[in-house]
Amino acid sequence: MTTLIIILHVIVCLILIFAVLLQSGKAADLAGAFGGGGSQTAFGSRGNATLLSKLTTASAILFMLTSLGLYILSGKEGSSVVGNEKAPAQVPAQTAAPAPAKPEDKTATTAPATTTEQKTEAQKPAATPPEKK
Numbered sequence: 827m828t829t830l831i832i833i834l835h836v837i838v839c840l841i842l843i844f845a846v847l848l849q850s851g852k853a854a855d856l857a858g859a860f861g862g863g864g865s866q867t868a869f870g871s872r873g874n875a876t877l878l879s880k881l882t883t884a885s886a887i888l889f890m891l892t893s894l895g896l897y898i899l900s901g902k903e904g905s906s907v908v909g910n911e912k913a914p915a916q917v918p919a920q921t922a923a924p925a926p927a928k929p930e931d932k933t934a935t936t937a938p939a940t941t942t943e944q945k946t947e948a949q950k951p952a953a954t955p956p957e958k959k
Contacts, residue, residue, distance in 0.1 A: 831892055835896060845881045849882065
């Protein structure tokens with residue numbers, strides 16, 4: 827049922843788009859550009875209803891009805907797109923670095939072994955070559 831309404835809705839949308847784009851404006855003639863004729867009224871002159879204006883009205887009514895029907899049918903399903911998905915795995919929080927020791931605390935641990943003074947000879951950067959004269 828929903829598929830049928832969606833197909834009808836798309837067809838009505840295309841008809842409505844073409845019907846609106848094919849119509850000319852109310853004061854599109856040369857007299858409307860200079861303030862003559864029916865352009866003095868609030869909404870322009872009211873002429874006979876053409877085939878395009880009747881088609882626009884009918885397709886607009888059908889568009890609203892199919893939109894309302896799709897809304898009603900979508901509410902009855904009650905399912906979500908992500909309803910059957912599992913939640914992502916929890917990532918454990920990173921442990922905070924130990925707080926720096928106070929100078930008067932004698933039991934504080936020493937600095938980690940990654941300081942530049944404690945690097946081995948293999949880890950130290952190569953010495954720069956001496957300058958040539």
